[in-house]
Amino acid sequence: MTTSRPRARTNGIWATTQAELDAAAERLHLDPGMHKVLRVPKRELTVNFPVTHDDGHVEVYTGYRVHHNVNRGPVSGGIRYVPRLDLDEVRALAMLNTWKASLVRIPFGGAAGGVRVDPRRLSDQERQGLTRRYTTEISPLIGPDSDIPSPDVNTGSQTMAWVMDTLSMHRGHTVAASVIGKPMAIGGTRGRRSATARGALRCVAAARSAGGQELAGSRVAIQGFGRVGMTLAEEL
Structure with missing residues (x-):
């Protein structure tokens, strides 16, 4: 019995990233089984969550978190806020983060995530609410021993501080090692x-x-x- 591998879309960043892996696997004479494992993410989470805006109306936002490979250790990767984010983009970023860590022998796997939102349309209070609710939704996946998020497009040290604080509240104690890129005042790195x-x-x-x-x-x-x-x- 043969097992067909998942087909990528004919265009887009995910198809391109998979095609690059296919070409590298061919040149390296990679074991076919290993190739199949590396070609797809380990796990994917899609969440839809409400955020109350300053004027009282509620919007529902879609967020993602993808783990590509966990064989080398905890996964790590950015959280981005962009208007046209989709699951294929997050899959590709997670896969690329696996290659980046492996290339320089850092014992992490690749992850990525984010929310489909135009952050320019959010007030600081709305951005905080969005970040805290997204963190709550993905909290079963993240932590120092499993998944360590970092800043990416349209996120920064303040976003990471909110992520860390929200996760710490859920865990009942401060989890400083749960994020990369937090402010120096709460344990960030110079x-x-x-x-x-x-x-x-x-x-x-x-x-x-x-x-x-x-x-x-x-x-x-x-x-x-x-x-x-x-x-x-x-x-x-």
């Missing part, structure tokens, strides 16, 4: 804002060195100019 860019720079330098070339004097194209892209440009 240099966290520039860490992603510095890590990318080290990877680029290592890749150039492996090819017998130096990064110094090279011309570099940077796609995107947010916090990571800007910091990377400054470091270069």
Whole structure:
């Protein structure tokens, strides 16, 4: 009896990410069973939850949390707030986070999550309510030994503080190690804002060195100019 593997959509980031894995598996002569395991997420959670806005009306938002692979340890990955977020995007991000951690031998698996929302339309109070309710909905999955969220698009240290505080209330004690990217005042790490860019720079330098070339004097194209892209440009 043969088992067919899940089919990706013909386009989009999830199909592209799976296709990249397929190409790498072929070049590496990866065991077919391992290939099938790595091609799909370990678990996926979709939640729909209400948030009361400042004017009293209620909106229902959709959020996601995906664990791609847990074999190397707890999973970790960002929480993003974007208007067109869907499950395929979160699946792809979780898979990519597995590769990132494995590449530099960090004992984490890949995860990702977020809420489909335009955060520009939310007040600070509404954003806090959204974050706390989303955290409550995904709380069975997250924690220091299982899933450690971090900031991503349109989230930051304040978001992580709300996540940590909400999870701590549910657990009955402070769970400081439950998130990455929280403020320094509650146990955050110095240099966290520039860490992603510095890590990318080290990877680029290592890749150039492996090819017998130096990064110094090279011309570099940077796609995107947010916090990571800007910091990377400054470091270069």
